[in-house]
Amino acid sequence: MVQPQSWEQRAEEFSMYGFTDLPSVHERGTVVVTHGEGPYIVDTNDKRYLDANSGLWNMVAGFDHAGLADAAKAQYDRFPGYHAFFGRMSDQTVMLSEKLVEVSPFERGKVFYTNSGSEANDTMVKMLWFLWGAEGQPQRRKILTRKNAYHGVTAVSASMTGKPYNEVFGLPMDGFIHLTCPHYWREGRDGESEEEFTARLAQELEDVIAREGADTIAGFFAEPVMGAGGVIPPSKGYFQAVQKVLKKHNIPLISDEVICGFGRTGNTWGCQTYDFMPDAIISSKNLTAGYFPMGAVILGPELSDRLSAAAEAIEEFPHGFTASGHPVGCAIALKAIDVVMNEGLAENVKSLAPRMEAGLRGIMERSKNIGELRGVGYMWALEACLDPATKTPFDSKLSVSERIANTCTDMGLICRPLGQSIVLCPPFILTEEQMDEMFTKLEAALNKVF
Numbered sequence: 001m002v003q004p005q006s007w008e009q010r011a012e013e014f015s016m017y018g019f020t021d022l023p024s025v026h027e028r029g030t031v032v033v034t035h036g037e038g039p040y041i042v043d044t045n046d047k048r049y050l051d052a053n054s055g056l057w058n059m060v061a062g063f064d065h066a067g068l069a070d071a072a073k074a075q076y077d078r079f080p081g082y083h084a085f086f087g088r089m090s091d092q093t094v095m096l097s098e099k100l101v102e103v104s105p106f107e108r109g110k111v112f113y114t115n116s117g118s119e120a121n122d123t124m125v126k127m128l129w130f131l132w133g134a135e136g137q138p139q140r141r142k143i144l145t146r147k148n149a150y151h152g153v154t155a156v157s158a159s160m161t162g163k164p165y166n167e168v169f170g171l172p173m174d175g176f177i178h179l180t181c182p183h184y185w186r187e188g189r190d191g192e193s194e195e196e197f198t199a200r201l202a203q204e205l206e207d208v209i210a211r212e213g214a215d216t217i218a219g220f221f222a223e224p225v226m227g228a229g230g231v232i233p234p235s236k237g238y239f240q241a242v243q244k245v246l247k248k249h250n251i252p253l254i255s256d257e258v259i260c261g262f263g264r265t266g267n268t269w270g271c272q273t274y275d276f277m278p279d280a281i282i283s284s285k286n287l288t289a290g291y292f293p294m295g296a297v298i299l300g301p302e303l304s305d306r307l308s309a310a311a312e313a314i315e316e317f318p319h320g321f322t323a324s325g326h327p328v329g330c331a332i333a334l335k336a337i338d339v340v341m342n343e344g345l346a347e348n349v350k351s352l353a354p355r356m357e358a359g360l361r362g363i364m365e366r367s368k369n370i371g372e373l374r375g376v377g378y379m380w381a382l383e384a385c386l387d388p389a390t391k392t393p394f395d396s397k398l399s400v401s402e403r404i405a406n407t408c409t410d411m412g413l414i415c416r417p418l419g420q421s422i423v424l425c426p427p428f429i430l431t432e433e434q435m436d437e438m439f440t441k442l443e444a445a446l447n448k449v450f
């Protein structure tokens with residue numbers, strides 16, 4: 001076999017790309033990354049990029065945090081890997097569960113580990129099916145989510161995800177129902193106030209429950225701020241209105257905090273930023289600051305009691321992954337929680353979020369083709385529009401956001417195109433100076449594309 005020569009050729013020859021615009025890759029090649037420095041990544045040509053995408057939302061402490069690498073090394077030296085089953089569990093797993101319940105909004109609860117956010121959502125669905133079945137309501141299997149939501153890629157979590165691209169897989173499976181996305185700017189009707197919009201969505205939920213029958217619904221899943229849907233904060237009062245309906249029908253509310261958890265919105269949890277108390281939390285990504293693949297279901301008091309009772313009744317909860325509660329992942333997560341909460345990272349997000357918003361608002365106001373700025377904490381999106389006044393989107397094969405992101409990449413800034421929007425979700429360590437670099441490069445790219 002003739003070996004391809006460059007890194008780019010080798011990447012394309014042997015790798016199946018996921019979530020990648022293939023024409024862009026064929027035309028531009030692949031950025032092959034060798035290492036990172038703080039919030040920067042460096043490629044095989046020694047080019048540095050400020051990664052305003054935090055890897056994939058997760059590298060919140062940057063790419064070379066010595067304390068996290070040390071925690072991993074120490075645990076690999078001590079005890080490199082184990083599961084959390086058959087009456088055995090590593091000490092690190094015990095300590096992490098204790099810590100997660102302590103930092104959760106719950107007064108008590110229980111934790112179950114997975115390798116990813118998708119698996120954590122799948123696990124939560126199976127937990128709901130398991131406990132409703134054990135409680136004599138096996139018909140309670142339908143899952144409610146929202147259009148534009150992102151909950152993962154496994155068959156179940158992809159069915160929960162409300163993105164049209166899942167149609168190519170013949171998904172969603174039956175029994176996954178997607179409600180209106182709570183994006184007031186895009187979904188609100190002419191003359192409808194934000195409060196009226198929220199009330200309409202709560203009524204839609206009532207209507208869907210009436211149509212399907214409350215006794216067929218297992219649970220409702222929602223991201224506090226939709227991430228991969230394009231950074232969509234909820235409309236005013238959304239979670240309060242929705243939870244009122246859910247409570248009336250005894251339907252659990254699960255907060256998918258894979259992105260929002262551990263500081264992204266400016267508080268430890270997104271549900272705290274939007275002032276609601278879920279029945280369980282799904283965590284991943286920031287849980288280990290991206291230094292280990294790991295997910296967790298954190299059950300609040302009621303669900304942990306009900307699930308524990310269901311498990312006791314058959315003497316087992318028959319579910320888990322080989323690496324559930326991996327001790328190295330747990331040691332890293334313990335360190336990551338400490339780093340985010342006690343090394344000023346969470347504080348940095350809280351204190352610099354208004355500066356980030358102001359800088360991006362300035363960019364929006366100086367651009368003729370940005371229709372909306374939305375976000376909170378360190379997660380923001382600028383929506384590109386052909387005509388912002390009428391909210392008319394661009395119509396092009398290669399989306400305008402893809403062109404903006406490609407131009408940013410050329411300039412040494414990584415940001416994510418999502419639909420017609422450009423998403424900026426930098427690591428929590430981003431300084432004021434680095435934020436200014438992000439603004440400068442982004443604005444230069446916008447000026448070049450528009």
Ligand code: PLP
Pocket residue numbers: 115116117118119121150151152153223227228256257258259284285
């Ligand atoms: N839930 C949310 C809110 C996410 O943003 C993601 C991933 O981006 C997932 C779940 C899936 O997590 P993973 O990619 O680790 O499977």
